[in-house]
């Protein structure tokens with residue numbers, strides 16, 4: 408047989424080189440007709456197998472980026488590659504390998520959950536009608552909707568509608584899932600369910616790219632993250648490294664907080680804040696044993712002395728100099 412391959416040309420085209428990122432953009436820019444610069448020179452790298460959180464407050468350019476990645480709108484300048492292919496030129500070859508949930512799923516309320524999926528599957532020319540029932544049943548099972556499959560979609564809760572949208576994205580095996588604010592509008596239980604589902608999908612090797620304005624959500628499910636603000640990329644990388652980049656906080660618990668605060672400042676602790684019996688600040692670049700000894704020598708009664716690990720939120724504040732606006 409030699410060099411002959413049984414693969415469809417389309418599949419061969421979208422096979423990325425080993426180690427090649429699933430999404431890579433270079434200087435990607437979108438200026439809307441009204442003049443609004445929504446995405447400004449974005450260099451984004453999404454490694455294969457990652458759960459990648461695309462984080463930013465409302466209006467920071469996340470949806471615009473996702474639309475460009477999916478070939479729905481043209482960039483003003485710069486390039487985007489998805490699964491090793493240039494977008495939007497290769498949209499037709501790339502999209503069959505991508506499951507997307509963007510701005511809420513389009514569902515027919517008068518059809519049952521199962522019939523909505525049958526409709527989606529029938530609209531896919533590559534889907535074999537003989538195996539349709541099996542595909543639909545397994546997608547329903549995947550998202551935990553088997554018991555509710557016969558109910559009309561209009562009777563579904565928002566969380567169930569999101570899960571049905573995910574089931575539609577999962578009818579075919581996908582190499583990449585793109586989820587735009589998948590937990591938006593859900594109650595805490597619904598959010599937990601979607602997070603658990605994302606983790607499960609990622610555990611079989613699918614790369615998941617999800618946008619969110621909720622820092623906590625990204626910290627809980629993502630291996631990697633990128634932070635956007637006003638159309639620009641502030642930082643990206645493994646979540647553990649992003650948090651490690653920010654220094655932890657020194658927390659001293661004591662019945663003598665005023666005296667402790669004074670000594671800590673003398674010892675080079677910055678941004679000292681006192682709340683009740685806790686004194687917190689940014690640890691200095693020196694042996695903390697000496698700082699502790701200085702407190703004790705000055706007669707401060709120390710009940711607790713620890714460095715709290717930095718969170719992703721600390722990293723964000725350190726990078727932008729402002730708090731993360733979680734409103735909206």
Ligand SMILES: Nc1ncnc2c1ncn2[C@@H]1O[C@H](COP(=O)(O)OP(=O)(O)OP(=O)(O)O)[C@@H](O)[C@H]1O
Nearest residue numbers: 439441443445463464465466467468469470471472
């Ligand atoms: N079709 C459009 N025409 C003009 N401006 C737009 C258009 N779509 C978005 N914008 C503007 O571009 C900027 C980025 O919007 P975008 O929707 O990409 O942000 P986002 O981070 O996804 O926010 P959200 O979570 O609110 O959707 C905003 O200032 C928005 O008002």
